[in-house]
Amino acid sequence: MADLPRFPLLDKQRVPHLPPAGYYVADFITEEEEALLLRKIDETPQPKWKTVGTGRRLQYWGGTLSKKNVLVPEPMPDFLTAFPEIIQRIDAFLDIASDVTDKDVQEGKHALGINQVLVNEYKPGQGIAPHEDGPAFRPLVATLSLGSHTVLDLHHYVSPTTPSPPMVATASLDPEGEEGGGKAIAAVPLGHVLLLPRSLFVLSGNLYQSHLHGIAERDKDTCVAPGVVTEAVAGAGGEVKAAEVDAGAEGLSVAEITDADADGGGSARPVVVANAALLARPDIESALANAEGWTRERGTRASLTFRRAERVLKGGAFSMIGGRMQRA
Ligand SMILES: O=C(O)CCC(=O)C(=O)O
Ligand SMILES: [Fe+2]
Numbered sequence: 001m002a003d004l005p006r007f008p009l010l011d012k013q014r015v016p017h018l019p020p021a022g023y024y025v026a027d028f029i030t031e032e033e034e035a036l037l038l039r040k041i042d043e044t045p046q047p048k049w050k051t052v053g054t055g056r057r058l059q060y061w062g063g064t065l066s067k068k069n070v071l072v073p074e075p076m077p078d079f080l081t082a083f084p085e086i087i088q089r090i091d092a093f094l095d096i097a098s099d100v101t102d103k104d105v106q107e108g109k110h111a112l113g114i115n116q117v118l119v120n121e122y123k124p125g126q127g128i129a130p131h132e133d134g135p136a137f138r139p140l141v142a143t144l145s146l147g148s149h150t151v152l153d154l155h156h157y158v159s160p161t162t163p164s165p166p167m168v169a170t171a172s173l174d175p176e177g178e179e180g181g182g183k184a185i186a187a188v189p190l191g192h193v194l195l196l197p198r199s200l201f202v203l204s205g206n207l208y209q210s211h212l213h214g215i216a217e218r219d220k221d222t223c224v225a226p227g228v229v230t231e232a233v234a235g236a237g238g239e240v241k242a243a244e245v246d247a248g249a250e251g252l253s254v255a256e257i258t259d260a261d262a263d264g265g266g267s268a269r270p271v272v273v274a275n276a277a278l279l280a281r282p283d284i285e286s287a288l289a290n291a292e293g294w295t296r297e298r299g300t301r302a303s304l305t306f307r308r309a310e311r312v313l314k315g316g317a318f319s320m321i322g323g324r325m326q327r328a
Helices: 008-013 031-042 086-098 102-106 205-209 231-235 282-288
Strands: 022-025 048-050 056-061 063-065 071-073 116-122 128-131 140-146 150-156 168-170 185-186 191-195 201-205 211-216 220-224 238-244 255-256 271-274 294-297 302-309 318-322 324-327
Touching: 008 022, 008 086, 022 191, 031 140, 031 302, 071 116, 086 140, 086 302, 140 205, 150 220, 191 220, 191 255, 191 271, 201 205, 205 211, 282 294
Parallel strands: 220 271
Antiparallel strands: 022 201, 048 056, 056 116, 063 071, 116 302, 128 211, 140 201, 140 302, 150 191, 150 211, 168 185, 220 294, 238 255, 318 324
C-alpha cells in the first residue's frame, strides 16, 4: 500500500498533544478474553520464549524477519486467530475505522493486514529502551495491553548541532533493546500514554516513522492529566517546562515536568499522560485531575503488538511442512 490509510472514525480516540498520530481505544477486549490470552501466553512452551535486556521475555508469532528484513512466515496459533479471533477483530476494526474501501478489503488489502504478532512480558521494574520498530513494517501498529497498566514514553531525536542541546541519551534502534543505534534522542520524553489493561493503542504515521517509543524501568507510576500542577512540581519551585513537540504543522507543546523521567527504579515522580481524557475510567480520570495524581504499582504486563511486515518470503523452494517453513 503506497499511502497510509486515514482513520476518520477514530478522531475521538486520537491522543492529543502528540505528533500524528496515536489512538487509544479503551476496553478493546473483555476481561474473560484478557484472562484467556494471558493463560495461552503463559502456557507457551519454553523454547518459544526469548529473554532480552534486563530479563524481559518475548515471543514472535507469524514468523521472524530474515537479515534482509523479509518475513519468513509461520502459522499463527489458534489463540490469536480462532478463540478469541483477535487478529481478524483488529484488522476489521482498523478497516472499518479507516478510509479503506470495501473493494480493497474484499481484495485482501487491509488497512493493516496483520502478519506478525510480538508478545512482550514485563515484570514490575522491567521496560523497553526507546526504539523504533523500523521500516520493515507498515508504519501502523496496534498494541493490546494485558494484565497490568504501564506508561509508554514517546521520544524524539535531537540534532547534534542544536545549540545547547538538552541532555541526550543514545537511541537503541533494536526493538529488543540490545544494540545502541547512536542517534541522539532528547533525554526528556515528549509525551506519555497510560496504557490500561485491555486497551488497544495504535501508533501510526509520523509518530511511528520519526519518533521512538519505550517503557521506563519502574515498579510504579504516578500519573497526572495535562495541565495539572502537582505538589512535586510546586515543591520544586513550580518547575513545569514546556517541551516543544516537533509536530510539524500542528506546532503542539506538552507540559513536561523537569527530570520526571531521569530517575528510574522505584521512583514515582509524576508523568503527564496525554490520553487522560480517553481512559473510559471516571475513577482514574478524577485521580489524574488531582495534584497528587494517580499512583499504581505495576504488575506483570503482557503486550501483543500486531504489525505487518511489508515483504514476505513466498513459496519457491520453501513450503509449510510440519507447521514450519522448510525446504521442500
Ligand atoms: O509493550 C509495549 O507496549 C511496546 C512493545 C514494543 O514497543 C516492541 O516490542 O516493539
Ligand atoms: Fe516497539
